[in-house]
Amino acid sequence: MTDALRAEHIFKHFGEGDTLVRALDDVSLTxxxxxxxxxxGPSGAGKSTLVKALGLVSLPDTGKIWLEGELVxxxxxxxxxxxxxxxxxxxxVFQRPNLIPFLTAQQNVELACEIGETAxxxxxxxxxLEWLEVGHRAHAMPxxxxxxxxxxxxxxxxxxxxxxxxxxxxxxxxxxxVRGRAVMELFQRVAREQGAAVLVVTHDHRTLDVFxxxxxxxxxxxxxxRAA
Amino acid sequence: MNLAxxxxxxxxxxxxxTSLGIALLFTVVLAMAGIYLGLVDDATILLRSMRADVWVVxxxxxxxxxxxxxxxxxxxSRVSAxxxxxxxxxxxxxxxxxxxLAREPGRSLRMALVGLDxxxxxxxxxxIVRGRxxxxxxxxxxxxxxxxxxxxxxxxxxxxxFRVVGLTKQVLSSGGDAMVFxxxxxxxxxxxxxxxDAIRAERERRTERLRATxxxxxxxxxxxxxxxxxxxPPVLPSPPIAAVLVEVDAPASADSLSRVRGALAAWxxxxxxxxxxxxxxxxxxAVEKPRKQLALFSMILVITSSLLIGAVVYMMTLDKTHxxxxxxxxxxxxxxxxxxxxxxxxxxxALGFAIAVAIGQQAFPHFxxxxxxxxxxxxxxxxxxxxxxxxxxLLAIRHAIRVDAGKALEG
Numbered sequence: 001m002t003d004a005l006r007a008e009h010i011f012k013h014f015g016e017g018d019t020l021v022r023a024l025d026d027v028s029l030t031x032x033x034x035x036x037x038x039x040x041g042p043s044g045a046g047k048s049t050l051v052k053a054l055g056l057v058s059l060p061d062t063g064k065i066w067l068e069g070e071l072v073x074x075x076x077x078x079x080x081x082x083x084x085x086x087x088x089x090x091x092x093v094f095q096r097p098n099l100i101p102f103l104t105a106q107q108n109v110e111l112a113c114e115i116g117e118t119a120x121x122x123x124x125x126x127x128x129l130e131w132l133e134v135g136h137r138a139h140a141m142p143x144x145x146x147x148x149x150x151x152x153x154x155x156x157x158x159x160x161x162x163x164x165x166x167x168x169x170x171x172x173x174x175x176x177x178v179r180g181r182a183v184m185e186l187f188q189r190v191a192r193e194q195g196a197a198v199l200v201v202t203h204d205h206r207t208l209d210v211f212x213x214x215x216x217x218x219x220x221x222x223x224x225x226r227a228a
Numbered sequence: 229m230n231l232a233x234x235x236x237x238x239x240x241x242x243x244x245x246t247s248l249g250i251a252l253l254f255t256v257v258l259a260m261a262g263i264y265l266g267l268v269d270d271a272t273i274l275l276r277s278m279r280a281d282v283w284v285v286x287x288x289x290x291x292x293x294x295x296x297x298x299x300x301x302x303x304x305s306r307v308s309a310x311x312x313x314x315x316x317x318x319x320x321x322x323x324x325x326x327x328x329l330a331r332e333p334g335r336s337l338r339m340a341l342v343g344l345d346x347x348x349x350x351x352x353x354x355x356i357v358r359g360r361x362x363x364x365x366x367x368x369x370x371x372x373x374x375x376x377x378x379x380x381x382x383x384x385x386x387x388x389x390f391r392v393v394g395l396t397k398q399v400l401s402s403g404g405d406a407m408v409f410x411x412x413x414x415x416x417x418x419x420x421x422x423x424x425d426a427i428r429a430e431r432e433r434r435t436e437r438l439r440a441t442x443x444x445x446x447x448x449x450x451x452x453x454x455x456x457x458x459x460x461p462p463v464l465p466s467p468p469i470a471a472v473l474v475e476v477d478a479p480a481s482a483d484s485l486s487r488v489r490g491a492l493a494a495w496x497x498x499x500x501x502x503x504x505x506x507x508x509x510x511x512x513x514a515v516e517k518p519r520k521q522l523a524l525f526s527m528i529l530v531i532t533s534s535l536l537i538g539a540v541v542y543m544m545t546l547d548k549t550h551x552x553x554x555x556x557x558x559x560x561x562x563x564x565x566x567x568x569x570x571x572x573x574x575x576x577x578a579l580g581f582a583i584a585v586a587i588g589q590q591a592f593p594h595f596x597x598x599x600x601x602x603x604x605x606x607x608x609x610x611x612x613x614x615x616x617x618x619x620x621x622l623l624a625i626r627h628a629i630r631v632d633a634g635k636a637l638e639g
Contacts, residue, residue, distance in 0.1 A: 048637065057557065057634045087559035098554045098636055100231075102238030111229050115558050141238075161559070169637055 003066070004164045004197030005031040005054060010063035012049055012220075023049040024060060025220035031197035033164065036187050037225075038208060039201045041217035047201045048169055050217065054199070055090055055167045056082055068164050087116050091158030091196070093168035097150035099142040105129060105153045106138040109160055116161025128156035132186060148179035155186055159194060166190060168200040177206065184210045231564070232571035235548070246540050247576050251583035253533045258588045258609055260526040262599035267518055269600050271402035271510045274342070275503055278319070279353045280473035282488055283501045291506050292321040292470035293402060294513040299469050303498065304345070307472050312488045314477050317345035318412050318469040322419040323405055328383040328390075337375055339408045340401040343415025343469070351394070351409045359394035365411055370394035372406035374598075386421035390414065402510055404597050416467045474500075530616060537620030541573045545624035549631055556633035565628045570621045577617030581610055 012024035023046045031037055039047050052058040054065065056078065065073035067089040072079055099108045106125055113121030129135045132152045142150055151171060158166055168187065172180030184200070184207040191198045191212075200211070208214060216223035236243050271293070284307055289295040307316040320343035327336045344351050344362065351361040351370050359379040362368045367388070371377050373395045381392040390410065399407045410418065434454040438444035444451070478484040485502060492500040501509065511519075545552075552565055585606065592599035 052634055052637060055557070057637060083559050083561055086557065090557075090559075092557050092636070094554075094637060098550065100551050100554065102231075102235045103229075107229060107234065111231075111555075112558050114229055115555075115560050115564070157558070 003030050004033045004068060005029070005199075006066040006069075007054060008064045010050070010053055010060045010065070012046075012053060012058070012060045022220045024053060027063075027220070027222045029054075029215070029222060031165065031199055033197050034191050034195050035212040036191040036198040036200065036210065037213045037215065038211040039199060039215050039217060040203070040205075045217040046220040047217050049220075050222070051167050051169050051199065051201055054165070055092060056085060087161055089164050091161065091163035091166040093151070093154055093158045093166065093171045095170045095173045097142070097147070097154040099150055099153055099157070101142050104139050104141055105134060105145065105149075108142070108153055109156045112157040112160030118161055121160075124160065125156070128159055129153065132156050146179075147175050148182065151175060151179070151183050152186065155183070155190065159190060159196070162194070163196055166196050166198045168198065170201050170203065172202065172204055172207070180204055181207050230571070231568040232575060235544075235568070236572060236575055243576065244579070247579040248583060250533065250536060250540075250576060250580035251587065253529060253536065254580050254584035254609070254613060255587045255591070257526055257529050257533065257612075258584055258601065258606070259592065259595070259599055260522045260529065261605050261609055262588070262592060262601045263595075263597050264519055264522045265600040265602060265605055266598035267402065267404075267515050267522075268511060269398075270400040270404060270598055271515050272507045273355075273399055274401065274407060275506050275510070277354050277399065278473055279475070280317075280503060281476045281485060282474040282492070283503065283506050284316075284472040284474060284492060284498050285470070285501065287495075287497050287499050289499065290509045290513060291501060292319065293506075293510055297470045299472065299498065301467075301469050304469070304472050306495075307474055307492070310488055310491050312476050312478075312484050313474055315348060315475040317349045317473045319343065319345065319471045319473050320412060320415045320419065321470045322415065323401070323403070324418070326385070328385050329377070330382040330384060330389075338405050339371070339375060340403070340405045341415050341418060342407055342409045343412035343419075344409055345473075346411035346413070349473075354394070354409060355396050355399060356394045357397040359392070361394055362409070362411060363393070366414055367391060368393045368410065369414075370396060370409040372396045372399045372408070374398065374400065375406040375408070385418040388417070390418075398598055400598060402515060412469070420467060472498075530612065533613075534616045534620050537573060537576060537617055538623055540576065541569060541621045542624040542627065544572060545569055545627050549627075550635060552628050552631045553633050553635035556631065557636045562629055566625045569624045569628050570618065573617040573621035573624070574614060577613045577620075581613045 007027065007029045010024050010027040014021045014023055027050060039050065041047050053060045059073060059078055060076050062076045064071060072085055100111065103111060106129065109125035109128055110121045113124045118124050126135065126138065129138050132155060134149050134152045137145055137149050172183050175183060187198045187200055188210045190196055213225045213227065215225055283291055284303065285291045285297040286299055289297045291297060301318055304316050304318045307313060322341045324341055325336055325338040327334060329335050329337065346362065346365050354361065354370060356370060357373065361370060367390055369383065369390045369392050371392050377392050379392055379395060383390045383392065396407065401407060431454050435451050438450060438454060474488065476484045476488050489500050492498055555565060588601065592601065
């Protein structure tokens with residue numbers, strides 16, 4: 001089976017001389033399709049920097065990244081169109097839902113489907129919202145929805161283009177314990193039923209049982225995979 | 229999915245409020261264009277309605293509207309005798325400001341009084357919208373409706389009564405004054421109206437001049453004649469006229485016109501202009517400075533509008549910086565993001581323009597100067613608005629393009 005993501009010898013530095021920070025120090029990582037993986041570690045360990053590098057938001061200084069076997073970053077250089085790569089491979093879930101405030105839940109997902117050039121965007125959006133159990137809120141504006149509902153819509157949006165890799169940066173940070181766990185279980189469903197690889201940055205150790213693998217990060221270095 | 233539409237709908241109150249402010253600026257731009265067109269129309273409408281092919285004026289002057297032209301009335305007969313001339317009419321023009329209205333004695337009226345050569349010219353060519361043209365040699369006037377007069381109103385000039393028998397619509401001088409038409413004799417009577425003391429002083433001057441002559445000294449009984457208002461001593465000329473309006477036998481023929489003009493060119497005391505030349509002289513003279521002023525003012529307004537739209541659209545885009553970052557992470561193309569910004573600018577410009585046109589239609593008729601808005605001028609201003617909106621959105625588009633997608637990950 002082709003890995004959803006493979007990253008090798010990723011380095012990312014900030015500053016120079018005395019102020020040099022090794023945000024990512026020789027990080028290598030492989031994510032299999034259908035797996036949900038947790039990225040743990042203290043603040044400043046480099047988790048968000050790694051998510052940005054893997055999501056092609058902030059390219060690494062050196063290293064290689066493959067998405068579904070296709071080399072997209074070589075020695076820190078992007079190969080191909082960033083917009084196209086994001087549309088084809090990537091889905092993001094953020095700390096806050098970050099829904100577009102002037103669109104309804106349905107329209108937020110539908111827009112992502114349109115951008116991802118998914119066939120029948122309206123139908124796909126409706127299906128995703130139903131699948132994530134927020135279909136009844138399809139026509140609600142984000143401001144009228146609870147945090148948990150918004151995060152479900154955000155996950156639906158991240159899945160709109162059938163991404164092979166979903167990157168989630170502390171997606172439960174703004175949710176209470178019950179809703180946070182529900183969201184983590186959703187990621188497990190996404191991995192199992194949608195066949196995507198899901199990498200979740202989290203501080204919440206109470207929900208680690210939903211993950212297939214755990215990785216610890218500290219001082220820019222990624223520890224070996226271990227079972228949950 | 230049209231993001232601009234959804235964003236505008238979400239913030240419709242703010243959007244409409246901003247568009248209303250911009251609309252007021254566009255209203256002024258429209259007014260400037262309309263006032264300019266009104267100036268041009270005012271300057272030329274009288275020329276056109278007098279239906280003359282050639283205007284004969286005092287030699288070296290630029291006609292009765294641009295200059296003071298004084299001609300002896302005998303020139304009318306001289307011109308009439310020229311081959312190719314079918315009709316020649318005397319014409320006088322004088323701007324007055326008096327309070328002649330019988331029903332409102334204190335109300336001052338400013339008007340441009342035109343004398344028509346009764347009986348050959350009764351004002352039948354005027355655009356009369358109520359009442360009729362002149363039917364009597366004395367005591368009747370046709371006035372423009374902007375003076376606020378009604379048919380049947382009585383005006384007092386030179387201790388005589390004049391009745392308004394007809395109203396024209398928007399027949400104004402290049403200075404914006406309402407036109408009033410009467411017979412030549414009435415116009416001269418009104419224009420030369422002098423207070424009693426001035427008449428007495430004039431009679432005394434005539435008597436003195438008579439006494440200074442051998443004839444006056446030899447025949448003192450002639451002094452009684454100087455009290456007669458109809459008596460004009462031989463040395464005093466008849467009241468002058470401003471121009472002679474000439475109609476030629478074949479006005480469409482350049483030959484016919486040039487033949488008459490050629491004959492008039494040989495006369496040392498007159499200058500002849502075609503109606504088109506008179507129009508051009510008026511536009512070059514009376515209208516040129518206001519035109520430049522209006523153009524400069526409009527340019528400042530256009531720049532101000534561009535900056536305002538630019539600032540508003542930029543602020544709207546700044547508000548959406550985080551949303552734009554999210555859209556970028558989703559893979560939205562630059563074209564989609566730029567389209568959202570520019571469509572909002574266009575929508576704002578279009579709504580502002582529509583409101584401006586609506587305001588203008590209600591407000592412009594009440595402006596003291598005539599505002600003429602043709603379809604072509606309105607469309608031209610509309611096109612300008614779209615250009616302004618496009619220019620105004622450039623900075624916001626630049627911002628949208630430069631938004632870092634990583635901002636979406638910053639909570």
